[in-house]
Structures are given as C-alpha cells and as structure tokens.
Amino acid sequence: MSTTxxxxxxxxETKVAEAPADHRAELRLWLRLLTCSTLIExxxxxxxxxxxxxxxxxxxxxxxxxxxxxxxxxxxxxxRLMVSAGNVTAIVERLLASGHVTRxxxxxxRRTQIVRMTEExxxxxxxxxxxxxxxxxxxxxxxxxADIDHLMNLLGKLKTSVRAGIKxxxxx
Amino acid sequence: MSTTxxxxxxxxETKVAEAPADHRAELRLWLRLLTCSTLIExxxxxxxxxxxxxxxxxxxxxxxxxxxxxxxxxxxxxxRLMVSAGNVTAIVERLLASGHVTRxxxxxxRRTQIVRMTEExxxxxxxxxxxxxxxxxxxxxxxxxADIDHLMNLLGKLKTSVRAGIKxxxxx
DNA sequence: CGGAAATAGTTCAAGCTCAAAATAATTAGC
DNA sequence: GCTAATTATTTTGAGCTTGAACTATTTCCG
Numbered sequence: 001m002s003t004t005x006x007x008x009x010x011x012x013e014t015k016v017a018e019a020p021a022d023h024r025a026e027l028r029l030w031l032r033l034l035t036c037s038t039l040i041e042x043x044x045x046x047x048x049x050x051x052x053x054x055x056x057x058x059x060x061x062x063x064x065x066x067x068x069x070x071x072x073x074x075x076x077x078x079x080r081l082m083v084s085a086g087n088v089t090a091i092v093e094r095l096l097a098s099g100h101v102t103r104x105x106x107x108x109x110r111r112t113q114i115v116r117m118t119e120e121x122x123x124x125x126x127x128x129x130x131x132x133x134x135x136x137x138x139x140x141x142x143x144x145x146a147d148i149d150h151l152m153n154l155l156g157k158l159k160t161s162v163r164a165g166i167k168x169x170x171x172x
Numbered sequence: 173m174s175t176t177x178x179x180x181x182x183x184x185e186t187k188v189a190e191a192p193a194d195h196r197a198e199l200r201l202w203l204r205l206l207t208c209s210t211l212i213e214x215x216x217x218x219x220x221x222x223x224x225x226x227x228x229x230x231x232x233x234x235x236x237x238x239x240x241x242x243x244x245x246x247x248x249x250x251x252r253l254m255v256s257a258g259n260v261t262a263i264v265e266r267l268l269a270s271g272h273v274t275r276x277x278x279x280x281x282r283r284t285q286i287v288r289m290t291e292e293x294x295x296x297x298x299x300x301x302x303x304x305x306x307x308x309x310x311x312x313x314x315x316x317x318a319d320i321d322h323l324m325n326l327l328g329k330l331k332t333s334v335r336a337g338i339k340x341x342x343x344x
Numbered sequence: 345c346g347g348a349a350a351t352a353g354t355t356c357a358a359g360c361t362c363a364a365a366a367t368a369a370t371t372a373g374c
Numbered sequence: 375g376c377t378a379a380t381t382a383t384t385t386t387g388a389g390c391t392t393g394a395a396c397t398a399t400t401t402c403c404g
Contacts, residue, residue, distance in 0.1 A: 021309060023305045023308055023309035023312070025317070025321075026308050026309055026312040027305060027308055029312065029323055029324055029327070030212060030308050030312070032324060032328065033205070033208065033212075034212075034213070035254075036205065036327055036331050036334060037205055037206055037209040038254050039254070039331070039335065040202060040205075040206075041206070042254060043334075043338050043341065045392090047341065049392090049393090055359075057359085057360060057361090073382085074383065075381090075383080078383095083360090083361070083362085084362055084363075085383065085384085086361080086363085086364095086383085086384070086385075086386090087360070087361055087362070089383065089384055089385085090359085090360075091359095094359085109369075109370070109381095109382085110368085110369060111368065111370070111381065111382045111383065112369095112381090112382060112383080113382080113383070133193075133194060133195045133199060134195070135337075135341060136195055136198050136199055136202050137193060137195035137198055138337040138340060139333060139334040139337035139338065139341075140195070140198040140201065140202070140330070140333060140334075140337070141333055141336070141337055142329065142330075142332060142336060143198075143326075143333055145197070147329060147330075148197050148198065150322070150326060151201055151205075151323075152197075152201055152204060154315075154322060155201075155205060155208055156204065157314065158314075158315060158323070159211070161312060161313055161314025162208060162211045162212055162215075163211065164314060165215075165307075165310040165311035165312070165313055165314075166215050166311065169215065169219065169311075221362090221363090227389075227390080228390095229390065246353065247351090247352060247353080255390090255391070256392055256393075257352080257354085258353085258354070258355075258356090258391080258392070258393080259390070259391055261353065261354060262354095262389085262390075262391085263389095263390080266389085281352085282352095282398080282400090283352040283353070283398065283399045283400070284351090284352060284353085284399095285352080285353070
C-alpha cells in the first residue's frame with residue numbers, strides 16, 4: 001500500500017527515477033509545527049481576553065510600536081506583522097477609539113500616517129506584556145536551555161529555507 | 173542593563189530571590205516559531221487561492237475527512253482542528269454548497285451530524301493535496317533529513333510542555 | 345415515568361482577514 | 375509645468391473566527 005513497506009534501496013531508486021517525492025516527513029513536521037503554534041496562540045488569545053479583555057491582533061500591533069520608539073508608519077506595521085494594509089487600518093481604528101494610540105499624517109508627505117502609543121497605551125501594554133511573558137514561560141517550561149538554543153537554530157534554518165522556497169514558488 | 177551581563181551564579185540567586193524571570197529566550201523562540209508558521213501558512217493560502225480558488229480552512233476540514241474513512245462527527249472535527257463548533261458549522265455549510273461533502277444525522281442520536289466527503293470532494297482534495305505536498309517540500313527543501321528528525325523531536329517536547337503549561341494556567 | 349442535567353449543533357454579533365478597487369498625494373519624465 | 379507612474383492608505387465585499395445564547399435531543403436518577 002505504501003512505499004514504507006518496500007526495500008529502501010529500491011524505493012530510493014524508483015523515487016528518483018519516476019515517482020513524485022511524497023514529502024511525508026516534511027508534511028508531518030509542518031503539522032507538528034502548526035499544532036504547536038496553534039496551541040500557544042489559542043492560549044495567548046484566551047488569556048488576553050480573560051485577563052485584559054483584549055485581542056491578540058491589537059496586542060501584536062502595540063508590541064511593534066513598543067519596539068519602535070518614535071512611532072511607525074502604517075506600511076511598516078503591515079510588513080512586520082505580515083498582514084494586509086487594510087487590516088492594519090482597521091485595527092488602528094479600534095486602538096484609536098480605545099485611546100491606546102494616536103495617528104498623525106507626516107507633514108512632508110501627507111499620504112503617510114504615523115502611529116504612536118499614548119501614555120495610557122504604553123502603560124496598558126506593559127501590564128499585558130509582563131503577563132504575556134509569564135504565560136510563555138509557563139508553556140515553554142518543559143524545555144531545557146539547550147533545547148531552546150537548538151530550536152532557535154533549527155527554526156532559523158527553516159525560516160531561511162521557507163523564504164527561499166516561497167521565492168522559487170512565486171516564479172511559477 | 174540585562175541580567176545576561178552578570179555573573180551567572182549571582183544571577184541565579186537574585187532571580188530566585190526577587191527578580192521576576194523575564195523569559196527572554198523563550199519569547200524570542202516563540203516569535204521565531206510564529207514567524208515560521210505564518211510564512212508557511214500564508215504561502216499555502218496564497219497557492220490554494222491562486223491554483224484552486226480554495227481556502228485553507230476548507231482544505232483543512234477536507235484533510236480531516238480524508239484521514240477518517242467513515243466520515244466524522246462535527247464535534248470531532250472541531251476538536252481536531254482546534255476551532256470552535258460554530259466555525260465548523262459555517263465551513264461545512266459552504267462545503268455542502270460546493271458539493272464537497274454531505275451531512276447526515278445519526279439515526280440513533282439525532283443530535284449528532286456526520287460529515288462525509290463526496291466522490292467529487294475526494295477527487296478535488298487529492299489534486300490539492302498533491303500540490304500541497306510539493307509546496308511544503310519546496311519550503312522545507314533547505315533542511316537535512318537529520319534536521320527534520322531533530323525538529324520533530326524538539327517540537328514534540330515543546331508540544332508536551334505547552335499542553336502541561338496550559339493545564340497549569342487554567343487552574344488560575 | 346418524568347423532570348433536571350448533560351450533550352450536540354446552530355445562530356448571532358462583533359471582530360479579524362484578505363484581495364481588489366478606489367482615493368489621495370508625491371515623484372518622474374518629458 | 376503637466377501628465378503618467380508610483381506610493382501610501384482606505385474602502386469594500388466576502389469569508390473566517392470566536393464566545394455566548396439558544397434549540398433540540400438524549401441521559402440520568404429519584
């Protein structure tokens with residue numbers, strides 16, 4: 001039924017010759033990777049909602065602003081969060097309404113909007129980020145420091161590989 | 173500035189005594205993990221859309237049905253995909269409209285609905301799954317077999333750790 | 345048996361997400 | 375200087391997602 005039953009030597013030969021590679025191991029790895037991030041992401045959403053009545057997209061946007069001291073141009077936020085520009089517009093709209101950020105047009109180029117955290121935004125973010133660190137710490141608790149290091153390296157390698165693969169895929 | 177500069181012996185002592193752990197390395201790892209899955213997921217969405225005019229949630233649901241020969245109860249799909257029940261209802265509704273699946277109430281318990289793939293659904297899924305494997309293969313191309321093995325193990329460990337951490341977090 | 349509790353799904357309102365089209369402002373080329 | 379192309383963002387329409395409230399059905403147990 002499956003190629004895993006047959007002699008590995010023959011399998012390798014036929015595979016190269018005619019059979020399309022099945023990428024079984026890669027697929028399993030992708031599923032496991034997805035499971036991990038879904039588990040973590042869902043837990044963060046839940047906690048953010050229960051503890052702070054806040055959403056993950058809003059938190060993620062604030063996190064970008066925290067890292068960049070002098071505010072960020074909308075397009076830059078979109079790029080960093082890997083979401084569409086229209087999406088950023090909508091989230092900023094809501095953060096504006098809740099008073100976490102301000103939006104100002106750049107005088108020298110009135111097309112571009114700069115988003116900045118307000119003082120209250122900064123305070124609220126700090127409280128959430130502290131807890132957020134605890135949640136992550138709790139979920140990653142079963143990993144040794146060496147595991148963390150190793151995962152960082154391997155995922156770095158994967159990131160590079162994925163970027164290259166996407167580039168190749170776009171040319172099609 | 174950071175605790176990484178100081179003597180590790182002193183650091184460990186103060187950390188336990190008073191300073192809240194900052195979980196810096198864990199946080200960086202989580203961000204990298206998230207970047208990887210977002211990159212991969214976005215690419216799969218894009219290809220699914222461009223090549224087949226299909227969405228990832230629909231594809232994921234079909235993938236669950238493919239694995240389970242005799243159809244699946246809605247609640248089981250919800251659990252496996254880690255999404256809400258209402259969400260599954262909506263996606264099944266659309267797959268029903270496009271003819272990829274059927275939905276039948278179980279005679280012995282009329283509350284439960286069983287979803288099954290149709291012949292056309294199975295055919296459409298096969299075509300997409302084949303391509304899907306190629307996309308994954310391309311993106312994971314830069315990883316050695318040993319890397320894949322290693323990542324599987326480490327992510328398995330992470331998965332266990334995360335599940336345990338979530339359980340501890342729920343008790344709060 | 346008969347009502348209370350549990351279980352399986354659906355509906356709903358709000359928010360997130362995208363791609364495509366539209367708008368507005370700037371820059372480039374003649 | 376004036377039009378064309380480019381750039382930054384917003385708008386729009388469709389689909390995904392959630393938690394909470396609701397409906398329908400089954401099970402529990404007195």
